[in-house]
Amino acid sequence: MKVEITTQKFGAGSILLIKGDVDMNSSPDVRSSLDEIFKQGGAKALLINLSGVRYMDSSGIATLVEAMQNCMKQGMKLRLVELSPPVRDVFELARLSSIFEIFANTGEAQAGL
Amino acid sequence: MKVEITTQKFGAGSILLIKGDVDMNSSPDVRSSLDEIFKQGGAKALLINLSGVRYMDSSGIATLVEAMQNCMKQGMKLRLVELSPPVRDVFELARLSSIFEIFANTGEAQAGL
Amino acid sequence: MAEDRRRKTDMTRNETGPVTLIVPSHPKYLYVVRSALYPILTDAGFGRKDARRIILAVDEACSNIIKHAYEGDPTKSITMTVAEDADRFIVRLRDYGKKADPAKIAPRDLANIRPGGLGTLFIGAAFDTVTYDTNQEQGTLLTLEKKKQRVNV
Amino acid sequence: MAEDRRRKTDMTRNETGPVTLIVPSHPKYLYVVRSALYPILTDAGFGRKDARRIILAVDEACSNIIKHAYEGDPTKSITMTVAEDADRFIVRLRDYGKKADPAKIAPRDLANIRPGGLGTLFIGAAFDTVTYDTNQEQGTLLTLEKKKQRVNV
Ligand SMILES: Nc1ncnc2c1ncn2[C@@H]1O[C@H](COP(=O)(O)OP(=O)(O)O)[C@@H](O)[C@H]1O
Numbered sequence: 001m002k003v004e005i006t007t008q009k010f011g012a013g014s015i016l017l018i019k020g021d022v023d024m025n026s027s028p029d030v031r032s033s034l035d036e037i038f039k040q041g042g043a044k045a046l047l048i049n050l051s052g053v054r055y056m057d058s059s060g061i062a063t064l065v066e067a068m069q070n071c072m073k074q075g076m077k078l079r080l081v082e083l084s085p086p087v088r089d090v091f092e093l094a095r096l097s098s099i100f101e102i103f104a105n106t107g108e109a110q111a112g113l
Numbered sequence: 114m115k116v117e118i119t120t121q122k123f124g125a126g127s128i129l130l131i132k133g134d135v136d137m138n139s140s141p142d143v144r145s146s147l148d149e150i151f152k153q154g155g156a157k158a159l160l161i162n163l164s165g166v167r168y169m170d171s172s173g174i175a176t177l178v179e180a181m182q183n184c185m186k187q188g189m190k191l192r193l194v195e196l197s198p199p200v201r202d203v204f205e206l207a208r209l210s211s212i213f214e215i216f217a218n219t220g221e222a223q224a225g226l
Numbered sequence: 227m228a229e230d231r232r233r234k235t236d237m238t239r240n241e242t243g244p245v246t247l248i249v250p251s252h253p254k255y256l257y258v259v260r261s262a263l264y265p266i267l268t269d270a271g272f273g274r275k276d277a278r279r280i281i282l283a284v285d286e287a288c289s290n291i292i293k294h295a296y297e298g299d300p301t302k303s304i305t306m307t308v309a310e311d312a313d314r315f316i317v318r319l320r321d322y323g324k325k326a327d328p329a330k331i332a333p334r335d336l337a338n339i340r341p342g343g344l345g346t347l348f349i350g351a352a353f354d355t356v357t358y359d360t361n362q363e364q365g366t367l368l369t370l371e372k373k374k375q376r377v378n379v
Numbered sequence: 380m381a382e383d384r385r386r387k388t389d390m391t392r393n394e395t396g397p398v399t400l401i402v403p404s405h406p407k408y409l410y411v412v413r414s415a416l417y418p419i420l421t422d423a424g425f426g427r428k429d430a431r432r433i434i435l436a437v438d439e440a441c442s443n444i445i446k447h448a449y450e451g452d453p454t455k456s457i458t459m460t461v462a463e464d465a466d467r468f469i470v471r472l473r474d475y476g477k478k479a480d481p482a483k484i485a486p487r488d489l490a491n492i493r494p495g496g497l498g499t500l501f502i503g504a505a506f507d508t509v510t511y512d513t514n515q516e517q518g519t520l521l522t523l524e525k526k527k528q529r530v531n532v
């Protein structure tokens with residue numbers, strides 16, 4: 001399962017759009033896309049749109065937790081957008097639903113940034 | 114893969130709606146639904162809607178060829194409706210596209226019956 | 227539209243299983259493991275959510291074999307066997323790598339927000355019994371069992 | 380939206396395979412065979428249509444084993460091995476039933492509209508080489524090979 005990652009810029013920062021299963025095989029690709037964003041720095045926010053992700057395992061969760069830690073270091077806001085029911089279920093199993101800021105769509109996630 | 118089969122009546126006869134993969138495991142179920150329709154008899158036409166079928170193997174094709182032969186015996190018209198691209202491809206491989214009457218949707222298939 | 231009848235394929239449940247899948251210890255085969263499991267689980271009668279959680283758990287157990295038992299070597303192999311009896315759904319994972327130390331295998335403290343340590347938590351969430359058998363000549367045999375919900379039809 | 384960059388997971392293609400799947404000779408496991416094949420085929424670089432035709436062909440070959448080699452007995456087993464090398468994608472199907480008679484295995488005459496006989500046609504449409512090896516102590520080893528399209532990247 002190949003994962004497709006698209007990076008877009010908007011006023012306050014970047015949007016990462018992920019399509020495909022995020023597992024031990026593909027999460028290194030997600031991580032390196034995130035690293036490029038953090039290397040650029042200087043943004044106010046990072047949005048990660050997960051609408052195209054139907055499967056995520058602990059390596060994907062770990063990648064998002066790392067992203068949150070990097071965002072905190074850089075003073076960036078991290079917002080997760082459009083979690084599918086299977087991904088939402090994994091977040092609940094991991095008791096992480098309350099730790100991330102989760103939005104229903106990109107518009108709402110961009111509001112107030 | 115379980116196949117779901119729904120039978121509906123309309124003015125000129127019956128519509129069989131098939132959902133799921135039609136393979137060696139499920140085609141006996143398709144055949145028995147067809148047999149019930151042929152047992153009732155007296156109809157002008159049989160429509161088989163394949164929009165919910167994403168996979169069909171030779172046992173499914175054989176079941177449809179049998180249905181055609183039974184329709185001919187009973188003087189019924191057989192019309193196949195809404196073939197998905199994978200099913201269309203199997204029909205082409207089997208060179209059967211020209212042998213069956215195939216319609217894009219139920220409305221068109223019912224016209225002139 | 228006088229009659230609307232819904233039929234489900236009626237399959238005489240036979241207990242002939244098991245299904246065995248052998249894949250190389252490269253993470254790209256996790257997708258093959260997940261894909262093969264799905265139809266077995268739906269056929270076994272699990273609903274979508276249970277099926278998803280079982281698939282997640284098996285994926286995590288395979289990831290752990292790749293990471294810990296084989297230390298990232300992608301040229302070894304993992305053997306998955308899936309079987310059911312009247313009461314239980316059973317997945318066995320066999321590796322030939324470094325033996326697991328069951329004492330060290332524990333889910334992370336959820337209060338501690340850090341990456342990692344979630345795999346064993348997900349395994350425990352999906353299965354009722356998790357047994358690491360290291361009494362093999364080589365490697366580990368992990369047995370994951372889930373009780374079946376008894377539905378009286 | 381100044382920048383729109385698309386990345387594909389870059390997987391170092393390793394030839395560690397093969398993948399082996401063993402299923403009981405009951406038609407309900409055809410779905411497991413198809414499901415396991417799909418990710419292997421997309422990973423091997425086959426497009427949607429080729430992948431579909433290969434899956435159809437393997438499904439037909441398994442159906443033939445159930446029907447002809449095992450004469451409908453669902454308690455036997457079928458072993459599928461999937462491997463690739465630089466030039467070819469190879470599927471092997473091993474059964475332990477009545478030996479196939481390669482002389483009798485032929486696609487039907489397409490002019491003759493009757494049910495049956497399409498399986499071998501579909502197998503031949505998907506694969507370049509189809510070999511029934513009956514020199515086994517028991518049963519048949521069917522080898523299906525497809526040449527890879529050479530794409531110079
Ligand atoms: N198959 C295994 N062999 C050896 N050790 C293992 C195995 N599975 C898990 N472990 C141990 O259990 C710990 C927790 O595993 P897990 O919850 O999956 O998190 P992670 O693998 O991300 O650390 C691992 O760090 C490892 O020490």
Ligand SMILES: Nc1ncnc2c1ncn2[C@@H]1O[C@H](COP(=O)(O)OP(=O)(O)O)[C@@H](O)[C@H]1O
Binds near residue numbers: 446447485495497500
């Ligand atoms: N694995 C096999 N073992 C023995 N005979 C086989 C096998 N596969 C195919 N055959 C023979 O080849 C014929 C054609 O097969 P096929 O095209 O799949 O159509 P069908 O199985 O519907 O007859 C079969 O009728 C059978 O006689």
